[in-house]
Amino acid sequence: MNTEFHYYITYLIAARAGFKSKEASLLAYSSQYVDDNDIVFEICKNTPYFYSNYISQTMDILKPKKQLLRIYPLFHFIPGNAMSATARRKDGKLHLLNTTPDSDNAKNILSSALRSGNVYRMGIACHAYADTWAHQNFIGYYDVCNAMDGLMQKPKPNIGHADAGHSPDEVNHSWPDERLISTLTPRNNNEIFLSAAGRMFEELKRFCCPHCQQQSIEQEKALLLGDLKIIMGLVDPDERIQNYCEIAQREEYGGEKLERYDNEKWIDEAVKENVRSLKMKTAKGIFRIVNIYLTDRISPLRNIYTWKNNNDYQNSNWYKFQEAVKEHQKESWRILYDTTLKEMEIENW
Structure with missing residues (x-):
C-alpha cells in the first residue's frame, strides 16, 4: 500500500472508529511515515x-541480511x-515467512x-497490519517464492514484491499473480484494500468502544466501506485524495480539515540540517542512495544534524515516532520469534 x-x-478509518481528529492524524502520519x-x-x-x-524502511534492498x-x-x-487458503500456489510451495x-x-x-x-505505535502497527493484505503471498526476505514470471522481472532481487513492482500497493488497480492457483490469480x-479497511476499523472501534455491540460495529463499518468504495473507484488519484480530504470534514469523520501528507513535516519541526553535500531530508531515489554511499566513505561530505531545541526535542512528534519504532521492533520480534522465527535457522539473523 502507498500513501x-x-x-x-x-x-x-481511525476517525470513524472514534479517535479524536488530532489522535487520528498522529496515527495516520505514523502509519505512512513507516515507509x-x-x-x-x-x-x-x-x-x-x-x-x-532506527529505520523502518530501506531504499537499498541489498543491505546485509x-x-x-x-x-x-x-x-x-x-x-x-503458511497453510492459509489464500496462499495456495500452482507449484504447491509453502514458506513459514509467507x-x-x-x-x-x-x-x-x-x-x-x-x-x-x-498512538505512534498504533500507527506503525496499523501500517504492518494493513500490509498483510496488500503484501499477501510475498516474503520479506530473499526467496525464490517471491519470483514472478517474465523477462522484466528477472534482473530484480527476489525480496518482497520487488518483482511485482508497485502493483500490489496501488488503489484502483487490478493485476494477475500467476504464482497462485487459477481461482486466486x-x-x-480495491476489494483487497476494502477488506483490510474493514478489519482495521473493527479493531480500532473495539479499542475506542469496548462495549459497543457487534451489530452497531457492522452497521458503521458498512457505511465506512460504502464511502471508501465510491472514492477508491475514481480513476484520478488526485481526485481521490481530494475526496478523502473533503469527507474528513464530515462529523462522522472527525469534522476537521485533513492536511495533505508532507513527509518532511515532523523531522523539519525537530531537526536542523547543516548541508554539506545533498539535503538528505528531501533527496529522492538514486540521488539519496548515491549520497548515502559517498558520505559513508567521505566524512567531510556528511551533513550535520542538530536538534532545533535541545531542551524539548523529546516532545517532538519525530522523536516520539522514532521511539515507537524501536518499541515496535522489539515487541514484534518477540511475538514473531515465539510463533515463527524460533523454528528457523536464518543466517545472520
Whole structure:
C-alpha cells in the first residue's frame, strides 16, 4: 500500500472508529511515515543530546541480511499462516515467512500496540497490519517464492514484491499473480484494500468502544466501506485524495480539515540540517542512495544534524515516532520469534 491508504484512508478509518481528529492524524502520519523513515540520522553527535534512530524502511534492498530481517517482516511482511487458503500456489510451495492477511501474528502485534496506549505505535502497527493484505503471498526476505514470471522481472532481487513492482500497493488497480492457483490469480486491489479497511476499523472501534455491540460495529463499518468504495473507484488519484480530504470534514469523520501528507513535516519541526553535500531530508531515489554511499566513505561530505531545541526535542512528534519504532521492533520480534522465527535457522539473523 502507498500513501493513499496508509495516510488518507487510515485517517478516515481511525476517525470513524472514534479517535479524536488530532489522535487520528498522529496515527495516520505514523502509519505512512513507516515507509519514509529510511535514513539513520545521528543527531547532536558527540554531545549529551546525541540520538540515533532506527529505520523502518530501506531504499537499498541489498543491505546485509540481518538488517533486512529487522525491517521487512516486522514492518511490511508479517509472517502469517503458511497453510492459509489464500496462499495456495500452482507449484504447491509453502514458506513459514509467507505474508497472509489478518494473521494471528499481525493481530497480536496490533493488539500489543493498542494496549500500549501509544498512538505512534498504533500507527506503525496499523501500517504492518494493513500490509498483510496488500503484501499477501510475498516474503520479506530473499526467496525464490517471491519470483514472478517474465523477462522484466528477472534482473530484480527476489525480496518482497520487488518483482511485482508497485502493483500490489496501488488503489484502483487490478493485476494477475500467476504464482497462485487459477481461482486466486486475479488480484483486485480495491476489494483487497476494502477488506483490510474493514478489519482495521473493527479493531480500532473495539479499542475506542469496548462495549459497543457487534451489530452497531457492522452497521458503521458498512457505511465506512460504502464511502471508501465510491472514492477508491475514481480513476484520478488526485481526485481521490481530494475526496478523502473533503469527507474528513464530515462529523462522522472527525469534522476537521485533513492536511495533505508532507513527509518532511515532523523531522523539519525537530531537526536542523547543516548541508554539506545533498539535503538528505528531501533527496529522492538514486540521488539519496548515491549520497548515502559517498558520505559513508567521505566524512567531510556528511551533513550535520542538530536538534532545533535541545531542551524539548523529546516532545517532538519525530522523536516520539522514532521511539515507537524501536518499541515496535522489539515487541514484534518477540511475538514473531515465539510463533515463527524460533523454528528457523536464518543466517545472520
